[in-house]
Amino acid sequence: MASVLINVPKLVRKGETIEIKTLISHPMETGFRSASDGKLIPRDIIHRFVCTFEGTEIFFADLFPAISANPFIAFTMRAERSGTLTFRWLDDKGGAQVETARLDVQ
Amino acid sequence: MKRWIAAICLLAMPAWAQAPKISSFELMKPETQAMQRDDASNPAMLWIAEGRQLWSQKAGASNQSCADCHGDVASLRSVALRFPAFNAAQGNVVTLDQQIQICRTQAQKAEPWALETRPLLALSALIGLQSRGLPLQSVTAAEVATVEQGRALFMERRGQMNLSCAQCHDDHDGKSLGGATIPQGHPTGYPLYRLEWQDLGSVERRLRNCMVGVRSEPYAYGSPEMVALETFLRDRAAGLPLETPAVRP
Numbered sequence: 001m002a003s004v005l006i007n008v009p010k011l012v013r014k015g016e017t018i019e020i021k022t023l024i025s026h027p028m029e030t031g032f033r034s035a036s037d038g039k040l041i042p043r044d045i046i047h048r049f050v051c052t053f054e055g056t057e058i059f060f061a062d063l064f065p066a067i068s069a070n071p072f073i074a075f076t077m078r079a080e081r082s083g084t085l086t087f088r089w090l091d092d093k094g095g096a097q098v099e100t101a102r103l104d105v106q
Numbered sequence: 107m108k109r110w111i112a113a114i115c116l117l118a119m120p121a122w123a124q125a126p127k128i129s130s131f132e133l134m135k136p137e138t139q140a141m142q143r144d145d146a147s148n149p150a151m152l153w154i155a156e157g158r159q160l161w162s163q164k165a166g167a168s169n170q171s172c173a174d175c176h177g178d179v180a181s182l183r184s185v186a187l188r189f190p191a192f193n194a195a196q197g198n199v200v201t202l203d204q205q206i207q208i209c210r211t212q213a214q215k216a217e218p219w220a221l222e223t224r225p226l227l228a229l230s231a232l233i234g235l236q237s238r239g240l241p242l243q244s245v246t247a248a249e250v251a252t253v254e255q256g257r258a259l260f261m262e263r264r265g266q267m268n269l270s271c272a273q274c275h276d277d278h279d280g281k282s283l284g285g286a287t288i289p290q291g292h293p294t295g296y297p298l299y300r301l302e303w304q305d306l307g308s309v310e311r312r313l314r315n316c317m318v319g320v321r322s323e324p325y326a327y328g329s330p331e332m333v334a335l336e337t338f339l340r341d342r343a344a345g346l347p348l349e350t351p352a353v354r355p
Contacts, residue, residue: 072149
C-alpha cells in the first residue's frame with residue numbers, strides 16, 4: 001500500500017484560487033536500470049494522475065520514466081462550492097491508489 | 107590604535123571562531139530549502155506518516171506498541187538531540203536506530219528491523235521530528251571516550267585518495283568540490299530525504315557515501331566505528347538546531 005499525503009487549504013472563500021498539493025510514495029522504477037544479476041528491472045511508474053471534483057475531471061497529468069520517485073504534484077483550482085475531491089494515481093502494475101479529500105468553501 | 111587591537115584579536119582567534127557553525131541547509135538552492143520548510147512538499151513526510159502508524163501498532167510476543175510504553179510520541183521531545191547516547195544496560199554508546207532495535211527485541215520481544223530499512227527509518231524520523239528546531243546537545247561524561255575515538259577516525263587519512271574527513275570538512279568547507287560546495291558536515295537533519303537517493307537515509311548511509319568517495323572500505327551499518335563517528339559529529343554540531351526530517355540535494 002502506498003502512502004499518500006494530500007494538502008487542501010482549510011479556509012477557502014468562494015471564487016478563490018487554491019493550490020492543492022499531493023505526494024505519493026512510489027518507486028517510479030524507470031525500466032532502464034538493471035539489477036545486480038544484470039537483468040533489467042521491469043518498468044513500474046505511475047503513468048497517470050487524475051483529480052476529479054464531484055465527478056468532474058479538473059486536472060490530470062501523464063507521467064514519464066524521467067520523473068523521480070515519490071512524485072509531488074501540485075495544481076490550482078478555483079473553488080466555487082464545497083464538495084469532494086477524488087485523487088487517482090494509476091501505475092504500470094495495474095494498481096490504482098484512490099484517495100479523497102473534502103473541500104469546504106465558506 | 108583601536109584598529110590595531112582589533113586586527114591582533116582577529117589573528118589570535120582560532121580557526122573555528124572565524125567560521126561559525128552552519129548547517130548545509132544554508133548551502134542549498136532556495137527551491138530545495140522551500141521543499142524542506144513546507145511539510146506538504148517534503149517527501150520525508152511520507153515516512154513520518156508511516157512512522158505514526160508503526161508507533162501505535164502492536165508487535166512481538168509482548169503484544170505491545172511503542173505507544174503502550176511511551177504514550178504519545180510527543181513525549182519524546184528532545185530525545186533525538188542526545189543520540190547517539192550511552193546505554194547503561196548495554197555498556198556502550200548506541201544510536202537512536204539501535205535504541206529502537208533494543209526496544210523492539212527487549213520490550214516488544216519482536217524481530218528487530220535491520221538497520222537502514224524503511225520501518226526503522228520511519229520511526230527514527232518520527233522521533234527526530236519531535237525535537238525539530240531544538241539545539242543538538244553536547245555529549246555527557248559517559249560518551250567522552252566514544253567521542254575521542256570518533257575524533258581520531260575523523261582525523262585519520264583513509265582510502266586510495268588518502269584523505270581524512272577533516273581535510274575536506276574542517277580545512278576546506280565552503281569551497282567547491284566539483285559543482286558542489288563542501289559543507290561543514292554537521293548531521294543536523296538525519297534521517298533525511300536526499301534527492302540523489304530518491305529515498306530517506308540515515309547519517310550512516312551518508313558517511314558510507316563519503317567513504318566510498320575517497321575510495322576506502324566503508325564501515326558496516328551499526329559498527330562501533332560508525333557509532334563513534336556519529337557521536338563525535340553530534341558533539342561537533344552541538345548548538346545547531348535539529349532539522350529532522352531534512353531534505354538535501
